[in-house]
Amino acid sequence: MSSASANVSAPTSVWEQLVKTALLGSERAPVPSGTPNDIQLAGLLSQLKQENREAALLRSAALVAIYERAGLVAESAAEASLPVCASDHLPRCGPGAAAYLRRILEGQYRLLLPEFLAALRAIGKRVPEEMLPAVLAAAKTISANLVLEVIGRRGQWLAGLNPEWGFIGTQVAVEDWETGTRAGRVVLLRHLRNSNPEKAISLLESTWNTDAPEDRSAFVAELQHGLCLQDEPFLEKALDDRRKEVRKKAASLLMSLPQSALVERMRQRVVPLVRLESSSRLKKNLGKPSLQIDLPQECDDAAQRDGVELNPPQGLGQKAWWLQQMVCAIPPQRWENHLQLSPEQAVAAFDGSEFRSALLPAVAEAARRHRNPRWAGALVLTAFQHIKESKVKGMAVLGGLPNDLLDTVAVMEESDRDAFVIEHLDRRGAAADSVLALRLLDSCPGPWSRALAESLLSLLRHMVGQMTEGKGSPFWMGIADPHTLGSQMPLSLADQLQEGWPEDATSKPFFKPIQTIMEVLQFRSKMHKEINR
Amino acid sequence: MNWTTEQILKLAPDAASAKAAQGLLNLRKWSGLGADERAAWGLCQGSGAKPYQSQIDLAEPAFKCSCPSRKFPCKHGLALFLLLAEERASFTQTQQPEWVATWITGRSQRAERRQEKEAAAQAPKTAEQQLEAEARAAKTEARRLERVKDGVEDLMIWLEDLVRTGLASMSGKEPSFWENQAARLVDAQAPGLARLVRKLAMVPATGAGWQDRLLHSMSQLYLLLDAFQRIESLPSPVQEDIRSLLGWTEDQGALKDHDGIKDEWIVLGQRTILEDRLQVQRCWLHGSNSQRDALVLTFAYGNQAPYSGLMPGTRFPGELVFFPGELGLRALVKARAEHTAPMDSLPGRPIQGALEGWSATLVRHPWLELYPLTLANATPSHRAGRWMLSDAAGKSLPLDPAFSQLWQMIALSGGNPIEVFGEWDGERFVPLSAVAEGRFVELSVC
Numbered sequence: 001m002s003s004a005s006a007n008v009s010a011p012t013s014v015w016e017q018l019v020k021t022a023l024l025g026s027e028r029a030p031v032p033s034g035t036p037n038d039i040q041l042a043g044l045l046s047q048l049k050q051e052n053r054e055a056a057l058l059r060s061a062a063l064v065a066i067y068e069r070a071g072l073v074a075e076s077a078a079e080a081s082l083p084v085c086a087s088d089h090l091p092r093c094g095p096g097a098a099a100y101l102r103r104i105l106e107g108q109y110r111l112l113l114p115e116f117l118a119a120l121r122a123i124g125k126r127v128p129e130e131m132l133p134a135v136l137a138a139a140k141t142i143s144a145n146l147v148l149e150v151i152g153r154r155g156q157w158l159a160g161l162n163p164e165w166g167f168i169g170t171q172v173a174v175e176d177w178e179t180g181t182r183a184g185r186v187v188l189l190r191h192l193r194n195s196n197p198e199k200a201i202s203l204l205e206s207t208w209n210t211d212a213p214e215d216r217s218a219f220v221a222e223l224q225h226g227l228c229l230q231d232e233p234f235l236e237k238a239l240d241d242r243r244k245e246v247r248k249k250a251a252s253l254l255m256s257l258p259q260s261a262l263v264e265r266m267r268q269r270v271v272p273l274v275r276l277e278s279s280s281r282l283k284k285n286l287g288k289p290s291l292q293i294d295l296p297q298e299c300d301d302a303a304q305r306d307g308v309e310l311n312p313p314q315g316l317g318q319k320a321w322w323l324q325q326m327v328c329a330i331p332p333q334r335w336e337n338h339l340q341l342s343p344e345q346a347v348a349a350f351d352g353s354e355f356r357s358a359l360l361p362a363v364a365e366a367a368r369r370h371r372n373p374r375w376a377g378a379l380v381l382t383a384f385q386h387i388k389e390s391k392v393k394g395m396a397v398l399g400g401l402p403n404d405l406l407d408t409v410a411v412m413e414e415s416d417r418d419a420f421v422i423e424h425l426d427r428r429g430a431a432a433d434s435v436l437a438l439r440l441l442d443s444c445p446g447p448w449s450r451a452l453a454e455s456l457l458s459l460l461r462h463m464v465g466q467m468t469e470g471k472g473s474p475f476w477m478g479i480a481d482p483h484t485l486g487s488q489m490p491l492s493l494a495d496q497l498q499e500g501w502p503e504d505a506t507s508k509p510f511f512k513p514i515q516t517i518m519e520v521l522q523f524r525s526k527m528h529k530e531i532n533r
Numbered sequence: 534m535n536w537t538t539e540q541i542l543k544l545a546p547d548a549a550s551a552k553a554a555q556g557l558l559n560l561r562k563w564s565g566l567g568a569d570e571r572a573a574w575g576l577c578q579g580s581g582a583k584p585y586q587s588q589i590d591l592a593e594p595a596f597k598c599s600c601p602s603r604k605f606p607c608k609h610g611l612a613l614f615l616l617l618a619e620e621r622a623s624f625t626q627t628q629q630p631e632w633v634a635t636w637i638t639g640r641s642q643r644a645e646r647r648q649e650k651e652a653a654a655q656a657p658k659t660a661e662q663q664l665e666a667e668a669r670a671a672k673t674e675a676r677r678l679e680r681v682k683d684g685v686e687d688l689m690i691w692l693e694d695l696v697r698t699g700l701a702s703m704s705g706k707e708p709s710f711w712e713n714q715a716a717r718l719v720d721a722q723a724p725g726l727a728r729l730v731r732k733l734a735m736v737p738a739t740g741a742g743w744q745d746r747l748l749h750s751m752s753q754l755y756l757l758l759d760a761f762q763r764i765e766s767l768p769s770p771v772q773e774d775i776r777s778l779l780g781w782t783e784d785q786g787a788l789k790d791h792d793g794i795k796d797e798w799i800v801l802g803q804r805t806i807l808e809d810r811l812q813v814q815r816c817w818l819h820g821s822n823s824q825r826d827a828l829v830l831t832f833a834y835g836n837q838a839p840y841s842g843l844m845p846g847t848r849f850p851g852e853l854v855f856f857p858g859e860l861g862l863r864a865l866v867k868a869r870a871e872h873t874a875p876m877d878s879l880p881g882r883p884i885q886g887a888l889e890g891w892s893a894t895l896v897r898h899p900w901l902e903l904y905p906l907t908l909a910n911a912t913p914s915h916r917a918g919r920w921m922l923s924d925a926a927g928k929s930l931p932l933d934p935a936f937s938q939l940w941q942m943i944a945l946s947g948g949n950p951i952e953v954f955g956e957w958d959g960e961r962f963v964p965l966s967a968v969a970e971g972r973f974v975e976l977s978v979c
Contacts, residue, residue: 015745022748025699054693059759061752066899069959070892074884074930077923081914084948099539108552129947130974133940158944498561506561507578519556 014041015068018061026053041067085157090126096530098128100523105134109523111487114142117150119531126152133158136165144187177203182215186222193226200226201234213243220249227253232260239305251307256369258331262306269296269303270326271338276349289345291353295319296326320358327362332375335363347378361404368411376408377416384424384436406436410443417444418452425455434459438480446488453489457497460514468505482513486520491528494521540844541614544594546604546836554611560623563616567626567633573617574626574633577609587613588633590640597636605837651786677722681779684721685758688714688730692755700747704737725780729754731809740934746960753900773858778900783856785865793854793867796820798827799876801907801954802845802965802975805838814839817905817954817965818853818864819880826905827853827864842866845966846973847873860898877971879952881909884928891957903956906930910950913943922953922962933961938976945969 021029044063050056093101097120104112117135120126127135132155139147148156159165160181177185192200204219211219220238223231231253238250239262254262273294299308299322307329312321335346350359360379367375383405409417421444424437441456448456466472489497497518505511545551557577564584566575574588579600587598587609596610606614617624629637691714695703711734718727733754736747757778764772777783803816811832818827833839843866851869855861882890891904911922914929920939923929932939945951945967955964966975 019745019748022696023699023701023744025697025701027697028699052693054696055689055755057696058692058752058755061748062756062899065749065752066895070896072888072892074888074928075921077914077927077929079916081912081923082943082946082948099537102539103555106548108555129944129969130941130976132944154944154947157947158940161943162940507580509580515556515559518559522559 014045015061015064018057018064022057022061026057082161083157086153088126088152088154090124090152092128093120093125093531094533096533097125097527098131100527100530101127101131101135103523105131105138109483109520110138111483112520112524112527113138114146115487115524116527116531117142117146119528120150121146123532125531126150127155129154136162139165174199174203178207182218185215186218189219189222190225193222197226197228198230201231205234213246216241217243217245217249220246220253223253224256227256229257229259232257236261239307247305248307255307255329258333258370263329263331265302265306266326266329267334270323270330271334273323274327274335274338276339276341289339289341289349291339291349293323293353293355293359295355296322316358320355323355324358324362327359328365330366331370332363332366332372333370343372343374344378347375347382351382360402364405364408367408371411373411373413373416376411377420379405379408380412380420380440387436406439407443409440410445414449418449422452422455425452425459428462434463435479441480441485441488444488447490448488450490450492453493456485456489457493461500464501464505464511464514467508467510468502482516483520485513486517487524489517489521491521491525494525497521536614536618538615538618541611541618544606544614544838544840545611546606546838550604550606550608550611553608554615557608557612558615558619560616560620563613563623565626565630566613566616566624567628567630568617568621568624569627569629572629572633572637573613573624574630575613575616575624577612585609586632588636589614589617590637595640603836680721681723681761684718684723684726685761685779687717687721688726689755689758692751692758695751700744700751703747704743706734706737708734710734723779725778726754726757727780728809729757729778757900768859770857770859773856774860774898774900777856777858788854788856788865789867791854793852793864794820794823794825795850795852796823796825797848798851798853798869799848799880800843800845801879801905803841803843804956804963804965810835812837812839814841815903815956816841816843816845817956818843819905819907820853821848821880824880826862827855828862828905829853829864829866844873845975846876848876849873858898860894860901876973877968879907879909879954879966879968879973881907881911881952881954883926884908884911884922884924884930885926888930888957891959895959901959903958905954906957906962907952907954909952911953912948912950913939913946922964925950930957930962931960933963936963938964941974941976942967945974 041064044067045060048056048059048063101116104110104116113135117127127150132151135147135151136155136159151159173180174188177188180188189200189203192203200223208216216238220235223235235250235254239247239254241247241250251262254260255266257263273296275292277290277292296319299310303322303326304310308322308325310318312318316324332343332346335341336343339346339349341349347360347363350356350363353359360382363375364379366372367379383402386402409420412420421437421440424433424440427433427437437459444452463472501511501514506515542551542554545554562578564576564578566573568574568591571592572588572590574586576584577587577600578584585598585600587596587600587607589596589610594614596606596614598607598609600607600609602608711730715727715730715734718724718730729750733747733750736750737743739746757775760767760771760775761779764775767775797820799819799821801817801819803814805812805814807813811834814831814833816829816831818829819825820827829841829843831839831841849870849872852867853864854867856863856865887906887908891901891906894904895901908922908924908930910925911930912924913932914921914923916929919934920932920936921929922932942951942953942964946969949969952968953964954966955962964976966973968974
């Protein structure tokens with residue numbers, strides 16, 4: 001109240017006295033009787049009826065309040081005003097498209113946000129200003145580059161003002177490296193790593209000793225772009241960093257460089273521990289090579305520096321844990337050379353070994369890190385084999401899936417992967433096959449090829465057919481998320497998807513996932529039509 | 534009026550309904566879709582055997598559906614409306630089926646009967662009956678007046694007691710402390726006073742400066758009670774205001790018979806809040822020629838969203854009638870053209886000038902709660918962590934710290950001045966709409 005009036009000089013104004021009295025209670029404090037400086041106000045106050053102290057106080061308060069408000073003068077403008085944003089050259093998307101964006105952000109089709117933004121980018125338009133806060137908030141989980149390109153100058157300007165959106169940084173100039181924000185420096189690093197990786201390293205080194213641990217952690221992560229052997233000296237030093245996060249990231253990056261000294265050290269630690277059994281046994285096992293594996297006896301400081309953790313997680317023996325971590329650092333191709341086996345034979349050998357529960361996940365991670373499609377294929381097949389051998393039926397299969405093995409499917413060559421998944425989608429035998437095929441779809445990055453989508457569609461039709469005949473169970477409702485499936489199917493299948501379902505099936509509960517897929521496809525079609533209008 | 538998808542979705546009682554309705558947008562689920570100038574209809578396949586009959590009276594719009602949903606409008610009605618907006622061509626039937634014709638005719642008949650009844654109520658048959666009716670009304674009114682007088686005295690003593698013992702203890706009071714007093718006022722047939730006491734209850738929780746605000750609100754309430762005790766000595770428009778504040782309502786039917794103000798009305802913005810289980814929508818308008826400000830209130834209970842037919846960012850020629858009183862803000866739409874045109878600018882003023890409009894109104898009606906301010910050339914700015922709007926004349930207006938669309942407004946501004954419309958409560962400003970680069974944007978959750 002008193003902030004509104006221009007009366008700053010009087011230490012206790014009439015109003016403040018009234019509030020003070022009212023707080024204590026008129027019982028305890030006398031009603032202020034001093035005359036205010038303002039003669040007019042004093043005159044008005046003296047005209048009030050003074051029945052009892054409380055009434056007097058309340059009436060005075062009402063009068064003073066209105067008196068002061070009637071003469072309200074606005075505060076002066078703030079000195080700290082916002083920097084003016086340069087005008088955008090990209091045009092805004094139309095209101096129809098904005099309406100779809102609003103529905104996406106409201107949560108129903110949130111997973112379609114990357115697709116929407118990519119479509120905007122393709123047509124050279126930007127998000128309307130009033131939707132920028134919502135898009136920036138949602139953008140944490142999607143590619144910063146994509147978001148940067150569709151928020152325009154206004155969006156970058158806005159992001160720079162609010163620390164919560166700091167991950168969208170405006171690129172800092174090289175000269176301003178020392179004083180820029182973390183986000184801005186990250187953007188600069190990423191940019192440099194694409195064009196001039198050594199420059200990025202030299203910038204990092206210039207401030208490394210004084211940068212905050214969170215900064216160092218973020219910067220090291222950026223070195224994954226354009227990673228090459230020239231980065232090794234810097235990363236080796238980072239292995240000694242005070243912050244564990246930085247050490248871990250550096251180790252992980254060095255493991256991605258097959259020629260690095262770290263990988264060589266790991267090789268010396270673990271490769272000799274793994275040997276093919278002597279040839280007499282080989283002949284007996286008829287082509288299934290078996291391995292002799294010794295566990296590592298120590299995990300010294302050097303090993304820990306290279307990223308091997310001393311203490312195992314629950315359920316794993318300590319030495320087996322060390323073995324797993326060390327094997328994980330070896331590029332799969334080394335095993336082929338060392339054991340003189342093909343990838344498929346090598347995987348089979350690991351599978352048949354004493355420590356397969358430690359070794360297979362390790363080899364899978366190595367296959368993913370080095371993007372080795374043949375190993376990935378062999379591992380996925382091995383996973384399938386395990387599942388079948390466990391003789392678990394139907395939905396229960398989901399409980400014991402070796403997810404880390406199945407996820408390597410993402411690393412397979414696209415055509416191989418499609419063929420592999422299609423083969424399993426097309427099987428009409430055991431329910432387990434379909435469960436696994438649907439599970440694999442989760443790891444198949446979209447957009448899918450038409451062949452893959454048609455294969456899925458055919459499986460769905462088969463399942464619905466089974467259900468209407470009273471056979472089969474709706475287990476598949478729990479496996480793949482229909483929203484995800486709908487977001488990855490090619491739009492060209494939208495019409496095909498609508499037709500050809502048995503009449504009595506479409507209203508049944510088990511049809512709901514398919515209904516959802518249809519709705520998602522329809523939404524996407526309309527969305528693209530609206531964006532491109 | 535041509536409804537857009539967005540406008541239709543706003544009719545949904547909650548987000549779950551809107552989502553469910555969108556799930557029904559598949560034409561495969563619908564059969565017998567048809568529409569004419571008055572109505573739209575269709576059959577929707579649900580999970581049961583028999584499809585649900587859903588229909589819309591487009592004149593209002595009003596919805597009817599044979600599904601068992603308690604929400605209003607139900608997801609079928611919403612979906613039907615959305616389909617009408619998006620897939621008009623699929624509505625191939627033109628002849629109303631029997632179940633539609635019956636309902637529509639029934640509605641027309643009921644509307645006619647209502648009008649007849651009102652006319653009958655206003656024109657009793659004999660002079661004797663008229664005298665009787667008037668005597669009855671006078672007796673009821675006298676009884677009410679007595680009760681209100683008692684309630685007012687009781688409330689004055691209650692307020693004085695609070696001041697005697699001290700306001701410092703107010704922040705620790707149980708909700709029942711306030712609620713008991715409010716309930717007594719409802720019994721005294723002064724629901725307006727009950728509402729003001731419930732508003733008092735919320736003040737201690739408003740953060741720094743609550744003591745000032747509480748004394749302010751209490752003293753204004755006391756002033757109202759003082760004024761009521763002297764009501765006959767006050768000018769008649771002020772009497773209307775006081776009666777209205779205490780809870781006497783206006784006969785809206787009779788009000789519509791008065792002459793209103795014909796003008797090109799601009800819909801500036803709106804805000805819907807929940808007040809005691811009642812949804813209250815405040816819609817602010819401004820007359821382009823008369824420069825008159827108007828507030829249209831629409832109410833809805835529980836699951837329904839209030840619908841006024843007024844869309845912020847549009848303007849239309851129409852006639853508004855104002856409720857009697859000194860304040861002259863609250864109004865009803867008596868007549869209007871169906872067609873609306875978009876707005877690309879707001880009748881903005883500098884901050885100081887806008888505030889002077891407020892304070893001039895305040896001295897005529899001290900109990901003013903919210904006032905519409907339309908600002909020109911306002912830029913969001915901040916000082917010591919508090920956000921405000923600053924204008925070219927070097928003045929600023931503090932923003933409500935709870936204003937949730939702050940970043941939306943900053944994004945629209947880009948550091949440049951924009952036009953902003955919002956509600957001012959005497960201390961803080963809540964922006965509701967803005968015009969930036971010739972585009973009207975309603976600042977809403979997005």
